[in-house]
Structure formats: C-alpha cells, structure tokens
Amino acid sequence: MIFGQNTLLSRTMHDIRYDEVHDEFLVTNPFAQAIVVFRGGADGNEKPLRVIQGPNTQLQRPDRLDVDPIHNEILVPGEDRILVYPRTANGDVAPIRVLRGPDTKLNTSTLAVDPVNNLIITSTGRGMQIFNRTDQGNVKPRAEIVGPNTGIVRINQLQVYSPKGWIIAAMPGGNGVEPEGIFVGVWSIRDNGNVAPRWKIAGPSSGMKKPRGVVLDVKHQELIVADMRLNSVLTYYFPEIF
Amino acid sequence: MPKTFALLKKHVLIGIFAAVMGAAVGTVAILNIDPASLTSAARDAQRRPTGSAQLVAVDRLPAVDGQFCEWLPASASFSLAAQSPSAADSDTSSQELDRAPLRTIRDTYPTYSAVAVDLETNEVYLQDENLFGYKVFNRLDNTPPNAAFTEPKRMVAGLNTEMEFNCALYVDQNTGDVYSVNNDTVNTMVVFPRNAEGNIKPMRELHTPHGTYGIAADEVNQELFLTVQHDNAVVVYNKLAEGDADPIRLLQGDNTHLEDPHGIAVDTRNNWIFVTNHGSVHDVRPDPEAASERANWPLDRDRAVPGSGRSEPPSISVYGRTAVGDAAPLRVIEGPRTQLNWPAALAVDMARDELYVANDADHSVLVFRTTDRGDAAPARIIRGPQTGLKNPTGLFLDTKNGELWVSSMGNHRATVYALDANGNVAPKRTIRSAPQDKLALAIGNPGAVSYDPRREEILVPN
Numbered sequence: 001m002i003f004g005q006n007t008l009l010s011r012t013m014h015d016i017r018y019d020e021v022h023d024e025f026l027v028t029n030p031f032a033q034a035i036v037v038f039r040g041g042a043d044g045n046e047k048p049l050r051v052i053q054g055p056n057t058q059l060q061r062p063d064r065l066d067v068d069p070i071h072n073e074i075l076v077p078g079e080d081r082i083l084v085y086p087r088t089a090n091g092d093v094a095p096i097r098v099l100r101g102p103d104t105k106l107n108t109s110t111l112a113v114d115p116v117n118n119l120i121i122t123s124t125g126r127g128m129q130i131f132n133r134t135d136q137g138n139v140k141p142r143a144e145i146v147g148p149n150t151g152i153v154r155i156n157q158l159q160v161y162s163p164k165g166w167i168i169a170a171m172p173g174g175n176g177v178e179p180e181g182i183f184v185g186v187w188s189i190r191d192n193g194n195v196a197p198r199w200k201i202a203g204p205s206s207g208m209k210k211p212r213g214v215v216l217d218v219k220h221q222e223l224i225v226a227d228m229r230l231n232s233v234l235t236y237y238f239p240e241i242f
Numbered sequence: 243m244p245k246t247f248a249l250l251k252k253h254v255l256i257g258i259f260a261a262v263m264g265a266a267v268g269t270v271a272i273l274n275i276d277p278a279s280l281t282s283a284a285r286d287a288q289r290r291p292t293g294s295a296q297l298v299a300v301d302r303l304p305a306v307d308g309q310f311c312e313w314l315p316a317s318a319s320f321s322l323a324a325q326s327p328s329a330a331d332s333d334t335s336s337q338e339l340d341r342a343p344l345r346t347i348r349d350t351y352p353t354y355s356a357v358a359v360d361l362e363t364n365e366v367y368l369q370d371e372n373l374f375g376y377k378v379f380n381r382l383d384n385t386p387p388n389a390a391f392t393e394p395k396r397m398v399a400g401l402n403t404e405m406e407f408n409c410a411l412y413v414d415q416n417t418g419d420v421y422s423v424n425n426d427t428v429n430t431m432v433v434f435p436r437n438a439e440g441n442i443k444p445m446r447e448l449h450t451p452h453g454t455y456g457i458a459a460d461e462v463n464q465e466l467f468l469t470v471q472h473d474n475a476v477v478v479y480n481k482l483a484e485g486d487a488d489p490i491r492l493l494q495g496d497n498t499h500l501e502d503p504h505g506i507a508v509d510t511r512n513n514w515i516f517v518t519n520h521g522s523v524h525d526v527r528p529d530p531e532a533a534s535e536r537a538n539w540p541l542d543r544d545r546a547v548p549g550s551g552r553s554e555p556p557s558i559s560v561y562g563r564t565a566v567g568d569a570a571p572l573r574v575i576e577g578p579r580t581q582l583n584w585p586a587a588l589a590v591d592m593a594r595d596e597l598y599v600a601n602d603a604d605h606s607v608l609v610f611r612t613t614d615r616g617d618a619a620p621a622r623i624i625r626g627p628q629t630g631l632k633n634p635t636g637l638f639l640d641t642k643n644g645e646l647w648v649s650s651m652g653n654h655r656a657t658v659y660a661l662d663a664n665g666n667v668a669p670k671r672t673i674r675s676a677p678q679d680k681l682a683l684a685i686g687n688p689g690a691v692s693y694d695p696r697r698e699e700i701l702v703p704n
Binding site: 092196233 | 335
C-alpha cells in the first residue's frame, strides 16, 4: 500500500496507469494539479520518481490520464483540452501538444491512448470521440460514438486493446447511489455514430453496482473492474475480445 | 488346385491386409471387415500388441493462429482455425454478457471512519465507510480477544439512508440526533433521530458543496461547520439548516491556508476553529462573466486557476470562530517536528486547552496545546503496536468519563484510552467488528484500476 505525506497523493485519485515497458505507474492528484509517477514496486510512504506540476503545465483539474510507453508521452484530459507531456517530464513542464478549440467539441475528463493504431479515445459525457494520436490545436475528431444506442450516460475509465482495436469503457450510470443501466462496454476503434457496444458486461450475475475502473489482463484473458459502490475489484473471464 | 488351398490363400491375403492397416479391432471396424470372417492368424495379427504406438491414419489439421490448444468460445466454428472477432470485422451486433466474476476482492467487514458517543444513552456510534451506514454499541462494550467480533445493538444502513462514503459523524448530546457527512459522491449531509434503525430515510437532509469531509457543531451558537476538501473551504450553516439552505459563512481564499482540509473542531470558549490540512492546494478565481455566485458557496474546481497547484506540508490552521472570506489564520501548526502525516479528525478539550489529532498515515494520535504555533512538537503521542491504532481517522473526547475514543479505518475497530494517555499504551477497551488479526483491504471509492503483469498485481487508487 502506498500512502502518506511523502507520496504527494491525495485521498481522491481517479486514475492510475501502469507503464509495463518502463515499470512505472502514474497517478493524478487533482487537488494539487499534479501528475505523480512512481516506480513499479513502490510501497509505503515512498516519494514519487517524478512530479509534473506548476504554472507552465496548464493542469487545471487533472482527474485522469494515460501513458503511451511507445512514444513516451503522458496524456491528460482537462475538460475542453487534452494536454500531452513527455513521459519523463518532471517539474514545471509545459505540454508539448495541446488539443483544444471549438471544433474539437471536447468536454472530457477521461481518455485512453492507442499507440499502435495512433489514436486517442476520449469521452464527451454522453459519448466518445476519437482523434489521431498526434492531433493538436483546433481539429475535429475523426469519429464520434454517441447516441441512444450507445447506452452511455457518462464514462469513467477507458482502455484500448490495440491488437484487436477494441475500446473498453466503464459506464457507471447517472446520479444516485445505485443507478440503473450500468455496464462495461466494448466498442471498435472503427465505430462512428450511434453504435451499440459490441459487448456489454452487465446484469445481475455480474454483480456490478457502479463500475468506474477497467483494465485488461491480456495473459489470462481477463477483464478487471473496480466497482465504486461495492468498494471492490471484480475479475471476469472475457476471452471474446482477445 | 485343391479347394482347401484356394480358400487358405484368400484368407491369408485378407489377414496380411488387415495386419498392415492396424492391429486393433476398431481398425477392422473402420475398414468394414467382419472380424468373424478372418482366420485366427489374421485376427491375431490385428490385435498383436507391438509395445509402441502405431500409425493407423493420417488426416492433416488446419493451420492455427496462436496456441494450438487455444480456447475458443462456443460460438466459434468447429474448425480450430476460427479467429476471435476483431474491430476490422464488419459484424456490429451487440451482445450482453451477464456473467459472474471469476474472483472478487472485497472487504465484507465495516471500516470505521468516525466515532461519536451519546453520553445520555451511553452508546457509541461508529461510522462505517465501507458498507455505508453506522453501527451502535454500548459504551462499555469490550470485544474479548478470542471473540470474532462484537455484535452492534442496532445499525442504520441501506439505500434509503443516502449514505455513501460517509466520513464524519456528529451526535447531538441534547437530542441524540445523528449527523452523517458524505464525502465526494453524494452532496448531502443526512440526519437521523437517536433510535433510528435499519434502512430508513433521514429525518433531515442538507445539500452541501461537493466533497465535504469534517463536521463540528457549535452548540452555543447553534452553528454547523463543514470542511470542503475539494474546494479548500469551510462552510458554516445554521445547525438545523436543511434542503437548499445557503451557508451563513464561507471561508475560502489564497490567504486562508486551507489546503485539502479534513478534520475540524470548534473551541467555543476561545472562539477558535481548528482545521487539519493534508497539503494539496490550488487557487480559484470567480468567473467575471458568470451569473452571480450563490451566497457563501465555495468556488469549485471549475474555477481553479490552471497551473496553480502546489503540494504543501501538512498542517493545522487556526481561525477565529466567525472568520469569513479570504481570512488568514490566526496561527498555523506546521513543520517536521509536528509529525503530522495525513491528519484527519480533530477534537478540542476546552478545559485542558488540548487538541487531539487522528494522524492517519502515522498510525498515531497527536496531542497539541491549543495555543501551539509553527513547528511545534506534540505534547503527547499515542503510538505503537500496543495501542491497536491502524490508520486512525476518527476521534471523540468523552470529557464526562475522561476517555478518548479513536476509530481506525485500518483494522475494523474503535479503541478507548484515558484522556492523558501517552506512548505505546494498550487501550482500555476495544470494540472490534472483524477477527482479531484482520486488516482492512483499504479499498475505498475506487475510481480506477490498473494491472501490473510483471508482478501480477492489481493497482487500485482510493
């Protein structure tokens, strides 16, 4: 367990990403407007390896992030913008790219990067947008997955499985302590428009109440879900998408 | 040619053919040869064990992409060459999969974020932030070491209670009303009557800013103080406020030294309020183009100034009881000698001028003097393996009985000490709600998850 003053963590952290190539994991501290990077085996009251924080970072309310270990970049959504930093950035570092502008139609708090297909997938509150990985400035998304068939009310954590081109999204539903219609959904990176998820893990057998986090264990063909209402981690066998 | 020779020759040929093709009766069956028609020699040839495997047929398998024994779903074709779907496929049909998880990581025991005692009824209230509710015990309950847990005498929990990530608790000593503060998923404080039980609706609700944490009541002036973690603020309400009532005072601003505020305590004798801070902070500014802001409502993270975030040391900030706006603290307790480490709940002993702090990440309780300032060392520290403290976040001072109550989120228990306890002291009593050596899983409001395949570890932020 990593906790304590030296960690520079807060009691509220809405994302975590493991970089398998460099054996590091990254966490957001939204209250301190910081991105905190730890070594893979960090434990206890351990200091981070690097911290991105300061006036030049443009970080406002960094709730979530993703790391691209192939192109060595960290991507942080921030409502009307996406900020991109070098993976090894430390201190008061300006972003190397900013995706922002009215044509982007960004209204996002979460994203996932696909370093193989060179895409960024982000949520818009009621759907998802897909950009080219290196997009910057005021550019339109190349695709939008939105509409009643999607079943999306809001999305928390996003993941991408690049070998098959799947987007995996945790959909915790609307307001309320146990909202209806929650699910973990899988879309294609080639989807566009009012498209239902290819798979939707949901229902009474699933046990989920409010899924907010998702990640894949490729080796064991499993989907791991963090459920906020249950304060639990659920692991499903999900070979269909591998 | 004699008939006998012709007949023998025919059967010898059949026997040789059968022996070449296989020795098993099954092979004969595949070849559609009636074993009864064979000579005994021919039959012997088929069934003769050779001591090693024999090739009996060849049927080439199709090429397989991936592991030979790769599992395929039942919907796959019989051919092992069937591929799992990919995003490139044109099939866009949607499937709902209602399948049970293989494994579940979940703590089924309560974890206690706060504690309060009703001195009228001699009952202890323990705030359960894991299972969302609170449990009530007798003040003198003491779980024997060999007992699995102590059964509560009643509990309040369920969807109707609107409790979720309930992190602070206040019990009105006059009426017995129970005030429960929700943190960052439900923007409502709920109030229950003294003998509430079960899955019941609150008798009163107050819609609060997002991310409230600590609560303190000023019974002299009938006011309620709440810390707002997300906005670095303190809001003050009339004690009986409900619904959409506005706060009567707001403390927020660059000069306040509110930095991820958690616990709060009111000293009505000196007219001070004390706040613990974890140190994460950013600036906020009103939007000049926005419609007028709500009265005494904190500016939220939408108004955060980009790039203004800082990670400051933990601290205790002290204000006048009626401080408003961007008021600087009267003094600040901060520095390495304080040993503050994610300080949570606060309680003030007005008779002894002492300030108790639940020091979460240090597994300790620190006791300061209420007049301390700067890099002040605590006057007393309760810490050590005998204390039973494990991530303590809740405190209650029972000055009537001379006792200090502490709730620990790390080990499913509340412990009781003398008010002047110091050092590695065993508690006078323990109320435990899980087996003796059980530690809490510490999963709380998991908003994300990651996986480390090197170590085969699941990473969960809370």
